[in-house]
Amino acid sequence: RHGEVIREFVVLTKSLDKSCKLSSLEGNSLSVDIGSLGKAGVMWLEVLLQEQELPAKETFFSDIHESVDPSQAIYSVFFDKADACLVTKDTWLKLAENNPQITEFLTPVVASPSMLVSMIVVRASLDEKVKGDLLRALTGLDKTYEGRRLLSSFSIEGIEEFNTPYFEGIALLHKKHTLLGVFRAFHTPKINTATLTFGVGDKS
Numbered sequence: 001r002h003g004e005v006i007r008e009f010v011v012l013t014k015s016l017d018k019s020c021k022l023s024s025l026e027g028n029s030l031s032v033d034i035g036s037l038g039k040a041g042v043m044w045l046e047v048l049l050q051e052q053e054l055p056a057k058e059t060f061f062s063d064i065h066e067s068v069d070p071s072q073a074i075y076s077v078f079f080d081k082a083d084a085c086l087v088t089k090d091t092w093l094k095l096a097e098n099n100p101q102i103t104e105f106l107t108p109v110v111a112s113p114s115m116l117v118s119m120i121v122v123r124a125s126l127d128e129k130v131k132g133d134l135l136r137a138l139t140g141l142d143k144t145y146e147g148r149r150l151l152s153s154f155s156i157e158g159i160e161e162f163n164t165p166y167f168e169g170i171a172l173l174h175k176k177h178t179l180l181g182v183f184r185a186f187h188t189p190k191i192n193t194a195t196l197t198f199g200v201g202d203k204s
Contacts, residue, residue: 006166008089009041009112014077014105022110023054028083030061031076033091035068040170041086043177044112050180071095077106084109115169119162135161 013025032042046057054060065082067073070091076082078101089111096102120138122131141147142158151157 006114006116006169008114009044009086010089010092011045011084011086011109011111012074012077012092012106013084013109014080015107018107020107020109022048022052025084025109026054026060027062029063029065030057031065031067031073031082031085033068033070033073033085033087034066035070040115040173041088041112044173045086047173047176047180048110048112074102074106078102113169115173116166119166120159 011022013020049057049060057064070087073085073087074092074095077085122134138159139161141151
């Protein structure tokens with residue numbers, strides 16, 4: 001979207017204090033853009049809350065509202081219907097191009113590292129010629145009017161061939177989030193996922 005293969009998540013709030021922190025949002029309401037983020041944005045926020053030794057999102061925020069329209073999540077904060085929102089950075093900046101007041105009144109509290117949030121996968125045993133034909137068809141969708149209409153229905157501008165480094169950010173997030181879930185299941189109050197690092201292909 002907007003020329004980017006990988007995305008950043010950002011938490012925005014309506015505040016004149018440009019140095020406000022995530023902890024200052026405790027007890028506030030949150031609007032989440034699930035249309036662009038899917039589950040990845042929420043996973044990142046859950047891990048971040050734990051790393052900052054803050055309560056789980058269900059306890060930390062007074063109310064969490066999900067929106068399939070990214071602009072609705074942002075405007076809910078702009079028009080004081082929610083205290084904060086979780087959206088992609090590119091959505092925020094794109095809206096700001098048409099309405100500069102969005103960057104004037106909405107303050108980014110915290111942003112994620114860049115990461116891949118969606119991809120298309122095929123069976124490994126699929127015939128190589130079929131794979132090649134499929135790849136050429138998908139990466140060429142943005143070259144035709146019909147293809148651009150199809151892409152637009154998914155709110156994307158194009159499809160690129162997979163590159164392994166794209167996967168590192170979301171893979172690390174998934175590993176941290178899985179580890180967080182395991183420790184929550186055993187009622188362990190704290191686990192430091194901030195120091196967890198690994199490389200693609202690491203099975204540890």
